[in-house]
Amino acid sequence: MSAVSELVAEKSIVTEPQAGAVKLTMILSGAVFALMMVFGLIMRAAQGQLIEVDPALFYQLLTAHGAGMVGTAALSGAAIMWYFCGRHIVLTAGIFWAFLALFLLGVVLILGSIFIGGYGGAWTFLFPLPAMSGGAWEAGAAAAFMLGYVSIGVGFLLYYLELGRQIHARYGSLVRALGWNLILGREDKNPPPPTIVAAAAVTIFNSIGIILGAAVLVASLVHLLVPGFEVNALLAKNLIYFFGHVFINASIYMAVTAVYEILPEYTGKPWKSNRLFAIAWNAVLIFVMAVYWHHLLQDVVMPPWMLVVGQLVSYFSGIPLIAVTAFSTFLYVRGSKMTWDLTSSLLVLSVAGWAVGSIPASIDGMISVNKVMHNTMWVPGHFHTYLLLGEVAMAFGFMAWLVRGKTIAQMSGLDRVAFVTYLAGAAGFVTVFLFSGAASIPRRWAVHYEEWLMHDRIGTLFSVLIVMTTLFFVLRFVLRLGRSNG
């Protein structure tokens, strides 16, 4: 081991890398998660006609909820991965602060565009909707929304540049950090740990996604300001879904580093990279970029081979996740006599939820199913599964771990109630979505028919449970942070 790696290894034991910045980010993430969940609750209650919400406001809430949840999932995932990468490489704190500042600037622009400018064109800003509001919002509001995305994108670009260069500095190349020496059977005295393998993969695919996303955002901005410049709608949709799919997937792939780094504390068995693990993450790197075509299965003008690839990769992309992370988690937990506190429960739940969420996703990724299911509640059902029971659970698990202290104790009664309530709320909430999808209830409709109201009302009840437990998790984190700092 070189002097540098010894130094880094030593640091990883004794320091909490940039814990202050990460804790602040998690407070912000928790608060925004809670707020966005309240928006979701309002929308479900409005669909169930329990409250009255003007449809224009409904679409603004839908836009804020979508953009806010995707953004916050990415923000919390980024904070988690930064924290744990800091155990293996030395990261510049200033870059994280710049990332956070640009992110917050983006949030201000997005919220302003929605709640002041009235923008309600959904988080996907699909061409030509932002420019064709029918009088609901001005071009300036849509432009502010997109500038908010640009600001967030620049922040993430800085984040990945710093991460990429430090990984490169430590491991000599990104392919080594991706575990190619393990895959090729070459000798590597200091193989990359799982967190670094994950970070290298996410850095590559999300940087590509952000660069392409920036191009389509600026092209859409030009179209907003000079409507004569029309973007090719199909090209724009491809670019937007490449960027959007990669970005939201990256949030989970970043947050999963919490599982790799924290669970070994409970099982007593270190989580090490091996050949299969490296192959799985290299497969993820390819699949996450090749699978986005499953968002375009209803675009009949797409070349058929792309749609077929989209379907096939949808099947394959579940394999590295389920075969490696989920199966490994099961093996690590099995027979380890681990203590089940809030952290370990949420982290194990998150892996299970993520794996389960990929099943309805794969089903919707079939062309024949997608034809009838894509615009139904089935789709929010699948992504809420791997967000609520996956990424968000990982974030809450990480927050619980940050304030856990050095000793691991069994879950208190209150924590147990909160965990079970969250699990029941989230599982019930997504099941209602999936049932609604199977019953052909369309998604994104502000006003629902009488026959659909029962679904909406049951969904509302479950979402109340989620909001309550989320508030508990966030308040618990803030109070314990205050206590430990005080």
Place this chain on the structure above:
Amino acid sequence: MKLLGLAFLASAEAVALRYAVVESPIQHVLVQMPLLVLAGVLLAWNRQIRQEWAVPLLLVALTVFLFWMLPRNVDWALTPTGEIAKYLSLPLLLGVPLRLSWPWLGPVLRGFLKANALSMLGVLGFLYTHAPVRICNSYLVSAQKDLGMAFFYLAAGLGCLWAIPILFGNPSGQRSNATGCASCGV
């Protein structure tokens, strides 16, 4: 001396394209203009400046770059006055300051500039292929579209060129500089 000769060669090549650029925007924007910038870069290759000059010089370079990105200025560059401005400004106000400031720029800023260049080439590609009007009065619409496609190809080429060293830099060994490297090109 060798670099001075190369700089002169690049300038001479750019001047030799004087008539060809009237016909082809690709030769104008993607061959002649980069050659002039290259001449400036080579001219300042072995020169060094103090660190405090790096940011002002970078701003000068970026401003000149932005100026020549505008289609109406590409048109203007074909007039006698514009031609002189182009021959002087691209090497002296873009190539030279960019080269002088580059060694002082942090790797994250360099990476940001490169990533931004890729995005902007994509945007330019979109603008030139989708414009409902002739953006440059001096060129045909078909030539304008060709230039747009060339921007896309250039973005793809540069993306590969910049990514390959980072991906495959040194798979077997590891670097000793844990705080980052100036030469890795990230």
